[in-house]
Amino acid sequence: MSAEFVKVAQLHEIPIDRGKVVQVEGKEIALFRSEGTVYAIDNHCLHEGGPLGHGLVKEGVVTCPWHLWRFNVRTGEMVEAPSMKVDCFAVKVEGEDVCLDISSLTARIRRNRTILRRLVAGETAEDLAKEHRLIPEEIERIAKQARIGERLIWLGELFQRQGAIYSQDLLRIPYRDLEGISYGAQEKLDELIELL
Ligand code: FES
Incomplete structure (x- = not known):
């Protein structure tokens, strides 16, 4: 690296x-x-x-x-x-x-994004855990973090383009229904948008 x-x-x-x-x-x-x-x-x-x-x-x-x-x-x-x-x-x-x-950080971010994409594509947390020598719970935690990160990036880019975020934008937010990973309440997203 x-x-x-x-x-x-x-x-x-x-x-x-x-x-x-x-x-x-x-x-x-x-x-x-x-x-x-x-x-x-x-x-x-x-x-x-x-x-x-x-x-x-x-x-x-x-x-x-x-x-x-x-x-x-x-x-x-x-x-x-x-x-x-x-x-x-x-x-x-x-x-x-x-x-x-920051090479260790960026390498980790790239790995986490890849894990998220492969989970979304249908691979199991168990298989990915074996490949990365982690436990499945850790794979799910990584995917959850990566999903929030991707959403924030998406919201940030949208905000730059539009100058505002509207409630209907939430319907288009990426990774809305990644099975097995609960994002929490809609209010959380609203809080994030408030921060933006
Ligand atoms: S000593 Fe650091 S959080 Fe407790």
């Missing part, structure tokens, strides 16, 4: 003793500066998803602000249990520009 660096922040935006959270390809990533180097890890704590980017950083270790689990910002490892780790991303600083290698 070749590296794919994209600019995500300016160096001066990252405080010395705290992180900065950026959104990249739909994922929240926490950037930290420690001893002159910038590091990037998944913003979500392994415990209950607390925002690591809002934690205090000392000597290369960030403390989750929710229940104080600690993570090494260089490796993503949990200090007390190094076998547990959050995702890390390679960082390149060019002048003031902080760039992240």
